[in-house]
Amino acid sequence: MKQKPTLKVIAKELDVSVSTVSKALRDSKEIGEETKQKVKAFAKLYNYRPNNIALSLKNKKTKTLGVIIPEIVHHFFTTVISGIEQFANEKGYNVIVGLSNESFKKEVINLEMLANGSIDGFIISVAKETLSVKDYYHLSETIDQGIPIVMFDRVIDEIDCDKVIVDDVKTSEKAVQKLIDSGCKHIGIISTKDYVSVGRLRTEGYSNALKASKIAIDENLILKIDDKFNSNDNLEFLEEQIHDYFETNEVDGLFAVNELYAITAMKVARQKGLHIPKDLQIIGFTDGVLSKHAYPPLTTISQHGFEMGEEAAKLLIDRLENPNEEEEPFRTTVVKTEIIDRETTKL
Amino acid sequence: MKQKPTLKVIAKELDVSVSTVSKALRDSKEIGEETKQKVKAFAKLYNYRPNNIALSLKNKKTKTLGVIIPEIVHHFFTTVISGIEQFANEKGYNVIVGLSNESFKKEVINLEMLANGSIDGFIISVAKETLSVKDYYHLSETIDQGIPIVMFDRVIDEIDCDKVIVDDVKTSEKAVQKLIDSGCKHIGIISTKDYVSVGRLRTEGYSNALKASKIAIDENLILKIDDKFNSNDNLEFLEEQIHDYFETNEVDGLFAVNELYAITAMKVARQKGLHIPKDLQIIGFTDGVLSKHAYPPLTTISQHGFEMGEEAAKLLIDRLENPNEEEEPFRTTVVKTEIIDRETTKL
DNA sequence: TATCAACACGAAAACGATGTAGCTCAACGC
């Protein structure tokens, strides 16, 4: 086992000083050509690489981004991570991932674990529990300490920072409008409780679309699922709720705020003998593997997770590398969405 | 914006030495009770946290694990990451994620980017391209430098290190046996090219099962997909290949080495008017969201990704924290698998 | 011959923390 060489050992070996080695490797003009060559050759031979930790300490930059998400077993979040990773890597940054598991406490712990010098900035999608208890101290404190945060998807209006979102309201309007245009008369929505910002906004879009077409809003058609936890932990619960919903409501169009809700609704509808899209048209939100490979393939809204990730990384790295007295105003990037037409709608 | 305080500023503020502050905070008996209290109170007030980077440099340990996987938009890998993350966090470790995108070059770059002090050890599932070009220098060199590696799922026999795998051969045997028991007479397999270890082993299990039942092996029934790249990049290609396969072969049982192959096969079969499971029974490998939410829900083999992740993290951290002259023999943990019976098989 | 760049290099501080070794002052024993 050959240990990684340090400047010191190279210096000793070559009988020069540490500074000389450092400068030679960085091609400083202070060092003579001959010495440079000698040092470089030696460094290459022993495969010298500067120790990142030492550099981080010196530069007070780690070139590492902390990404904290509710769960990773989730197509949308993984595409976002891909985007972050790609952009970050291009810029020479690494990515540390922390999972909050939708828990407020774990989110706080993760933040604290990393906000001690390990990372330069955060990209975060807030846990449902955090949104529900409305305790944002850990976030504001982190920002206060000079560590920038970029929020994506689930954002907090009260916190001032860069954000990457989709236009949930407008997008949902478009989706519901499509349902209307396809002839649906009784359009329902399966959403989340209002504390989840995206759920609230998408419900708002749903209402807007109906109003615009002068369709009365029937509160019974609005189902707000209360899933505080991981999406897969309470699948039966979800199925049950949707089942009850179908028992008490007759709908011919359904807008679901995520693909799991959409897929589950399809499953329940099928059990009830409904044919999709003949008897019931469905549009989901978030284009993931489930939508693509569902039967029938689900018409859905793509929110371009990869681009959201890229954009979030870009915002963060921009801010990190241009600390213009941090007086730069905070930006909110709206990533455009797109309806992917598949087979659960007629149009 | 209040900057994070360091020992130095606390020391100056309280008019004691840096060492005193450090020791007071660590409850050293060298320091008088009074001073301790004073320092602790001050530290709490200003929310002092030791700088991780400085500690890493001093201790030559980063308490960070590097995880390099082919792609993250993939249910199996994300469950593994969840497992890694959970175990690592419990032990006070962080997780840096690197994506190889199935590319040899990106794998090498990722390894080098992290093997300069940023991490204490690696957990890796090797890129397909790496397996295909059989160039393992970056891996052996990393190990040679004293950075331990744990491989999972896609492992390399020639490299000596800790490994976490499932018993692909035995498991596949069981699956195919199940198909035989369910009355299938013409059983096919959709696998990968042989350089992907898991594909080769699962094909081996397939053959074994047939041999055990004295069924002649028909090479035509063995389809080896050559997808060097990301699973989603060449979906049409995959579909085409499977389509051709069905054109030239009559099968009533199918074993697919991953869920995407299985789902795609179901789709093609459906297009050909085959009823599942009446006309064709299918078993997949890897229990993901696709299998669970497919129509009909796919009978599949769960390889317990979460446990694999936990196990990998455990092996790595064990080795990191017990550097018993690194003479500890390398271990290979075999995580047990399980057939999840759903609706694409009769039994 | 004294002066002065230019050149090539080294010493030392700094980043933030820890731990060893040493210092100072008081109390105590004999």
Added chain:
DNA sequence: GCGTTGAGCTACATCGTTTTCGTGTTGATA
């Protein structure tokens, strides 16, 4: 009165780099 002891604190080295500020040796110039 002198050595010993211990409590309580500080100085300093260290981890691996970078960078600023010297410093000694040239060779050229006035």
